[in-house]
Structure formats: C-alpha cells, structure tokens
Amino acid sequence: MSKAQMKKPLSEALKRYAPLVEAWLDRILPPEDRMPQEIHRAMRYSVFAGGKRLRPVLAIMTHRWAGGKSERIFPVASAIELIHTYSLIHDDLPAMDDDDFRRNKPTCHRVFGEAIAILAGDALSALAFEILAKYGNVRVVREVAKAIGTDGLVGGQVLDILGEGKPVSEEDVRNIHIRKTAALFAASARVGAILARSDRKTLDAITRYATNIGLAFQITDDVLDIVGNQEELGKDIGSDLQLDKATYPRAVGLKRSRQIARKLCEDAKAALPPDRDNSFFFALADFIVDRSY
Amino acid sequence: MSKAQMKKPLSEALKRYAPLVEAWLDRILPPEDRMPQEIHRAMRYSVFAGGKRLRPVLAIMTHRWAGGKSERIFPVASAIELIHTYSLIHDDLPAMDDDDFRRNKPTCHRVFGEAIAILAGDALSALAFEILAKYGNVRVVREVAKAIGTDGLVGGQVLDILGEGKPVSEEDVRNIHIRKTAALFAASARVGAILARSDRKTLDAITRYATNIGLAFQITDDVLDIVGNQEELGKDIGSDLQLDKATYPRAVGLKRSRQIARKLCEDAKAALPPDRDNSFFFALADFIVDRSY
Numbered sequence: 001m002s003k004a005q006m007k008k009p010l011s012e013a014l015k016r017y018a019p020l021v022e023a024w025l026d027r028i029l030p031p032e033d034r035m036p037q038e039i040h041r042a043m044r045y046s047v048f049a050g051g052k053r054l055r056p057v058l059a060i061m062t063h064r065w066a067g068g069k070s071e072r073i074f075p076v077a078s079a080i081e082l083i084h085t086y087s088l089i090h091d092d093l094p095a096m097d098d099d100d101f102r103r104n105k106p107t108c109h110r111v112f113g114e115a116i117a118i119l120a121g122d123a124l125s126a127l128a129f130e131i132l133a134k135y136g137n138v139r140v141v142r143e144v145a146k147a148i149g150t151d152g153l154v155g156g157q158v159l160d161i162l163g164e165g166k167p168v169s170e171e172d173v174r175n176i177h178i179r180k181t182a183a184l185f186a187a188s189a190r191v192g193a194i195l196a197r198s199d200r201k202t203l204d205a206i207t208r209y210a211t212n213i214g215l216a217f218q219i220t221d222d223v224l225d226i227v228g229n230q231e232e233l234g235k236d237i238g239s240d241l242q243l244d245k246a247t248y249p250r251a252v253g254l255k256r257s258r259q260i261a262r263k264l265c266e267d268a269k270a271a272l273p274p275d276r277d278n279s280f281f282f283a284l285a286d287f288i289v290d291r292s293y
Numbered sequence: 294m295s296k297a298q299m300k301k302p303l304s305e306a307l308k309r310y311a312p313l314v315e316a317w318l319d320r321i322l323p324p325e326d327r328m329p330q331e332i333h334r335a336m337r338y339s340v341f342a343g344g345k346r347l348r349p350v351l352a353i354m355t356h357r358w359a360g361g362k363s364e365r366i367f368p369v370a371s372a373i374e375l376i377h378t379y380s381l382i383h384d385d386l387p388a389m390d391d392d393d394f395r396r397n398k399p400t401c402h403r404v405f406g407e408a409i410a411i412l413a414g415d416a417l418s419a420l421a422f423e424i425l426a427k428y429g430n431v432r433v434v435r436e437v438a439k440a441i442g443t444d445g446l447v448g449g450q451v452l453d454i455l456g457e458g459k460p461v462s463e464e465d466v467r468n469i470h471i472r473k474t475a476a477l478f479a480a481s482a483r484v485g486a487i488l489a490r491s492d493r494k495t496l497d498a499i500t501r502y503a504t505n506i507g508l509a510f511q512i513t514d515d516v517l518d519i520v521g522n523q524e525e526l527g528k529d530i531g532s533d534l535q536l537d538k539a540t541y542p543r544a545v546g547l548k549r550s551r552q553i554a555r556k557l558c559e560d561a562k563a564a565l566p567p568d569r570d571n572s573f574f575f576a577l578a579d580f581i582v583d584r585s586y
Contacts, residue, residue: 030443036451039443090415095407114388115454118411122383122418123447129422130438133431141434145423150323150332154416158329161408 005290010283017060018053024078028131042112042120043127047085049103050234054284055184056081059192061280062206068196072135076195079131080188083144086124087153087184089117096161097239104234140191147187156180163246170251174215177248181221182214205271209281212268217288219261222247223254224292232293261289298583303576310353311346317371321424335405335413336420340378342396343527347577348477349374352485354573355499361489365428369488372424373481376437379417380446380477382410389454390532397527433484440480449473456539463544467508470541474514475507498564502574505561510581512554515540516547517585525586554582 006014025047030040056077063073092099092107094114099107109117125148132141146152156179163176189210193203224233225240226249240247248257265285272278299307318340323333349370356366385392385400387407392400402410418441425434439445449472456469482503486496517526518533519542533540541550558578565571 034443036443036448036455038455039447039451043443090411093408093411095411115386116451118383118386118388119447119451121415122441123443125415125418126438126442126445126447130435130442133426133434133438136431138426138429138431138434141426141431142423145419145426148415149419149423150327150329150336150416152419154332154412154419155329158332158409158412162329162331 006287007283009279010287013280017057021053021056021078024074042116046089046108049105055188059188062189062192063196066193066196066198075131075135079128082124082128086121089121101235139194143187143190147183152179152183165244168246168251173246173251177215177218181218182211185214186210208271209268212264213285213288216261216264219248223257265289299580300576302572306573310350314346314349314371317367335409339382339401342398348481352481355482355485356489359486359489359491368424368428372421375417375421379414382414394528432487436480436483440476445472445476458537461539461544466539466544470508470511474511475504478507479503501564502561505557506578506581509554509557512541516550558582
C-alpha cells in the first residue's frame with residue numbers, strides 16, 4: 001500500500017493500531033479447521049483480504065482523542081470491521097452489484113459459491129454483535145445495529161440498486177451515500193466516544209466529522225471508479241457506469257464531485273473542537289479525498 | 294389454523310400472547326410508506342405471513358414460569374421472531390433451498406426479487422439486535438448472536454447445504470438440526486429466563502427442555518416433508534427428497550424418526566423441575582411431535 005498520500009499522523013496511527021486490529025480479528029474469528037470449515041474459511045478469506053482498517057482505527061483514535069483508555073475498544077473496533085466485511089460480501093453478490101474482484105482478489109462468492117458467501121456475511125454480522133455485547137455495552141450494540149439497518153447500510157444499498165438506470169439528483173445520491181457509507185463511519189467514531197463516556201457536545205462534533213468524511217469517502221470512490229487505476233484500487237473499475245449507478249459524477253459531473261468532496265473534508269475538520277489535538281483526524285480527512293486507491 | 298392438536302395450556306398461551314407479539318412486531322417494524330418503501334414492504338410481508346409465533350411465546354412463557362414480570366420480554370421475544378423470519382428468508386433463497394412457497398404464500402424473493410430478499414433478511418437481523426439491546430441487555434444480545442452464528446443457525450444451514458446428496462448418519466443429522474433449529478428454541482427460552490434473573494440450575498433445565506423440543510421440531514418437519522399435506526403445511530413438500538437433504542427419515546427411516554421425536558419430547562418434559570407448573574411446556578412438547586402442520 002502506497003503511503004505517499006498519507007500524512008504522518010494517519011500513517012503512524014495505522015502502523016500502530018492496524019496490527020492490533022488484525023490480531024483481534026484473528027482471535028475473534030473461529031479457526032479454519034473448526035467445523036463447519038467451509039464457512040470459517042470464507043469468513044477469514046474476506047476479513048483478511050487486505051482492508052486498510054480505516055473504520056476500526058477511526059474508532060480507536062476517537063476513543064483516545066475523547067480521553068478513553070479502555071482496552072475494550074480493540075475488540076469493539078474489530079467487530080466494526082467484521083460488519084464492514086459482511087456488507088462488502090453481500091454487496092458483491094450476483095443479485096446485487098455482481099462484482100468479481102475486491103482488493104485484487106476474487107470476491108467471496110466467486111471462491112466459495114453464493115450460498116456460502118451469503119452465510120459468511122450472516123455469520124460475520126452475528127459474530128460482530130456477539131463481540132460488541134461481550135466487550136461493549138447496549139449503547140454500542142444499538143449504534144452499530146442502527147447504522148446497518150434500513151436507515152443505514154441496508155437502506156443505502158436498496159436505494160443504490162433501485163436507483164440504477166434512473167435519472168438522479170445530487171440530493172438523491174447524497175441520501176444513498178449517507179446511508180451506504182457515512183452511517184458506519186459515524187457509528188465507528190461514536191462507538192469510540194461512547195466507550196470514553198463522552199458528553200453530548202463531543203459526540204455531536206465527532207458525528208459531524210465522521211459523517212462528512214464518510215460522505216467524502218464515497219464520493220471519492222465514485223470518482224475513482226471513473227479515473228482510478230484498477231490494479232491500485234484492487235477492484236473492477238467502470239462498474240458504476242456499466243450498472244448506470246447513482247453516483248456524484250453522474251449527478252453533478254467529475255469536477256464538481258471533487259469540489260464537493262474537498263468541501264466536505266474541510267467541513268469535517270471545522271466540526272472538531274479547536275482546543276484538542278486533531279492531527280490524526282485532519283490527516284484522515286485529507287487522505288480520504290486525496291487518495292488514488 | 295387447526296387447534297385440534299393443541300392442548301389447552303398451549304392454545305390459551307398462544308391466544309393470549311401471540312396478539313401481543315403481533316402488536317409489538319407492528320410497532321417495531323418501520324411502516325410500509327417509509328423510505329425506502331420496498332425494503333419495509335418486504336420485511337413486513339415476510340414477518341406477517343402467518344407464523345405461529347412459537348419462539349416468542351416460548352420466551353414469554355419461560356419468563357413468566359421463571360418468576361419474571363418484566364414488560365420488556367414482549368419486544369425482546371418479538372425480536373426473536375424477526376431473527377426467525379430473517380433466517381427463513383435467507384434459507385428460501387435460490388442459492389440455498391430455492392423454495393417458492395412458505396406459509397401458503399410466495400417466498401420473499403419470489404415477490405420482491407433476490408436482492409431485496411437478501412437485504413430484507415439483513416435488515417430484520419439488524420433491527421432485531423437494535424431491539425434486543427434497547428429492551429434487553431448484553432447477555433440477551435450474546436445469547437441470540439451465538440444462536441445464529443456458525444455454532445448455531447448459520448452453521449446448521451452450511452452443514453445442511455453441504456450434506457445434500459451425501460450419505461448421512463443419525464449423528465450427522467442431529468448435528469445439523471441442533472444448530473439449525475434447536476439453538477434458536479434454546480435461546481428463546483434462555484432469554485426469557487435470563488430476563489427473569491434465573492439461577493444457573495433453572496437455566497440449565499430450560500435449556501435442556503428447549504433443545505430437546507427444538508430437535509424434535511425439526512425431526513417432525515423432516516417427517517412432514519414426506520407424509521404431510523402441502524396445503525396444511527403451507528410450503529412445498531417433498532423438497533427434502535428432491536434436494537437429497539440430510540434428514541432423520543433418510544438416516545434412520547420414518548418409523549424410527551417418529552420414535553426419536555417422541556422420546557425427545559418425553560426427555561424435554563423430564564428436564565423440567567417437577568415442583569413448578571409445567572403445563573404449557575408439556576402441551577408445547579406434545580404439539581411439536583403430534584402436529585400435522
């Protein structure tokens with residue numbers, strides 16, 4: 001992974017915490033030789049396919065930033081990565097976006113078949129909630145559950161599928177992207193803050209920050225689907241155009257999409273209280289709009 | 294629904310509590326006119342397709358039996374029904390059992406398409422955990438999450454699919470049915486007892502009871518798939534044979550399957566402490582093996 005577009009506070013946080021997340025994921029996930037082996041192999045295949053772990057690291061860094069010192073943030077943050085992986089597996093299914101590659105590897109259903117892929121997603125979700133309840137608390141469970149329901153991830157995916165081939169306004173796409181991507185970014189940050197017993201004001205600030213970078217992240221994804229490099233991205237490019245998806249470039253053009261992403265990134269930074277050390281959050285926001293992968 | 298095979302303590306409990314579960318399900322589920330409408334319609338279509346509500350009523354009755362008086366048991370029990378519905382929607386998918394009918398109605402994916410059906414299942418699961426965390430506690434969340442993961446429902450479904458067309462022993466099928474069906478029956482009863490702050494001994498007793506009737510339930514399902522009446526059952530019969538599924542009749546024959554189910558039903562009754570009013574639990578156990586639908 002090229003670090004060129006990552007500023008130091010981000011690359012340092014990833015270097016420090018991503019390996020801890022990897023270790024927790026390995027500890028949480030049943031071993032491959034445990035019965036039924038097929039499902040555990042499929043779960044591990046997708047979880048360890050090489051994600052950047054941005055969401056769990058955002059949860060951990062928010063926890064620290066908000067004054068939290070709990071070790072429980074590590075399994076809780078890792079559970080959010082399980083949720084993220086589950087959503088990718090289901091999104092890639094033939095009945096959904098029908099994607100063959102993800103992170104330069106064949107998608108879960110291409111390797112294990114559709115049935116096992118659907119069930120691997122289901123199992124990752126169940127395991128995530130088990131871990132959230134074991135190491136977190138009921139507020140944390142509710143945050144994540146809300147973020148992936150019909151007001152969040154699933155709702156976004158539904159609108160995304162139904163929006164294929166239809167005329168689309170900026171507001172329509174915003175609505176989709178807020179649910180499909182921003183909701184889980186926001187939940188990741190909120191969970192970190194909640195476990196640090198943050199007050200309402202801090203929670204509101206970090207929610208505004210994470211929602212904005214989440215939206216910017218998805219807009220940048222839309223842009224990269226057109227101008228990106230397939231190998232660097234690790235997934236099929238041009239698939240949005242092929243499916244005539246509701247994207248920012250389709251709604252407002254490439255140039256304006258980039259402007260909006262940049263504006264969201266600056267709004268995100270402005271949402272944070274100026275009297276704290278926000279360097280990680282600034283670097284993450286910049287990376288999200290500047291990245292080429 | 295014919296009440297002929299139901300003894301009074303069971304029919305009375307269903308008459309009293311099933312309508313409360315229905316009301317809570319209606320309250321919990323987003324309305325059909327809420328955006329995105331398609332997914333909310335699909336969720337409601339499957340939840341209100343006419344299930345017997347055995348699992349939530351088992352949770353409620355166990356709560357009462359264990360001395361609990363919390364109103365929270367109603368939404369918690371209803372969340373278990375959401376989980377049950379989610380598992381049925383995914384099991385019926387073309388990539389899984391490819392069933393066209395369930396409860397005398399076309400299955401979710403036949404009405405709403407595969408993508409929406411997968412997402413309706415995902416959304417029901419998310420909503421269930423949101424409700425379990427809101428009205429229950431972390432123990433309740435963990436119980437249900439464990440029951441639907443690879444040691445439970447998903448694991449059972451995986452073994453079920455992989456077992457198609459292969460030689461099968463009684464132990465193999467037992468292993469599948471314990472996960473696929475008994476685990477959620479056990480979780481339903483345990484959740485009721487946990488919310489009543491039951492001691493370990495009571496929890497163990499009700500777990501043995503519910504696991505036994507859950508296993509008996511699935512064996513009876515296997516038997517009815519061969520000898521049942523399609524209209525009365527509300528789903529395609531003979532589908533196990535068609536898919537060459539791992540079933541008790543295939544492993545040990547019809548007669549022996551019925552004997553095993555009856556034995557499990559008696560073992561279930563014997564697991565309960567004799568000094569309590571067990572009439573509902575006895576009637577439920579009898580119904581489960583005597584039913585023709």
